[in-house]
Amino acid sequence: MRTNYTEIELDALRELANIGAGTAATSLSGLLGIPIDVNVPTAAALPLADAIDATGPAELCVTGVAIPLDGDLVGSALMLFPEQDVATLCGLLGLEPDSEYAESALGEVVNILCASYLGALGDMTGLQIELGPPEQVYDMLGAIMGSILAMSVGASDVALMLDSALIIEGQACSLSFLLIPSADGVDGLLAQLGLG
């Protein structure tokens, strides 16, 4: 079992995340009709408890939308929305945050962003990546991350997380997009990049 990755490997994964997030940003920009920026993504392999801490305070209540990944890339894609960002995003979509449409709209946004991000990844690597249906919860960050990590990377000593932020221009709102491949998933990505 791999417990660490070289800087070259992490750079390659960062570049994948960069292209994935860039494609997702273009989709989101089309959806909202405003410019979306992306940050430089982070790629880090951390012991699982540290991986949870890296996403924020464990007791913070957030909305999490997870999409299970299968096929040539097993793992999870996850978007985390602090309460204020749910309100901002719903406002931009012309929805009340508490309305019955808000939840399905949020799921649909995540669906579109994941499809864009992972579509770009699939195109670049030649991997067939299957997306499951989005699942949405509102809960403590620690509980969301712990459950996702147990399902996705439980067998590994470390979790490799690719973290990108989609920054909505003029809104002080940035959407965190996390890709958490299984250990085999990471190896598969690296192999396709000629680093396996």
Next chain:
Amino acid sequence: MAEISVRMGELATSSDADTPLVSIGLGSCIGLALLDASAGVAGLAHVMLPGPGGDAAAKRPPGTFADTGVPALLEAVLAAGARRMCLTAVIVGGAQMFGGAGRMQVGQRNEEAVREALRAVRIPIARAETGGGSGRTIRVYLDDIRVTSRAAGGTEEILYGAGAMAVAA
């Protein structure tokens, strides 16, 4: 009040009345508290997976797997001064937060494995607050050996010790 945070896979003990143990945000994980009220000693493990831990367990934090984590916590509370015959357990967590088809029922399997491991070492479960779809935070207070659980956005409920409602485990 300083408290000891027991993160995913970790375990810790306390015999200091001013130092509670806490695991924040248990989803499918189980917070397992072992208590000796008369000695004023408690331990808390934040169990992530049922196991078997096998060879992998040695490289992971000691509370990661139920099958190796329960004996490890038992050993730790005994070393901290608890008496074997006075120990009782409280378990919290094991939620199924992501319930879609094909997903592993990690929460339920965690609970079953922790219960099995406790049976193997003959420690009774005084109270269980498990299952459902919401995350929980477990706190173990040492001043009077109380265990509480709090769901996201909810209030802190006493599961064990003074003020707890009698409920079958």
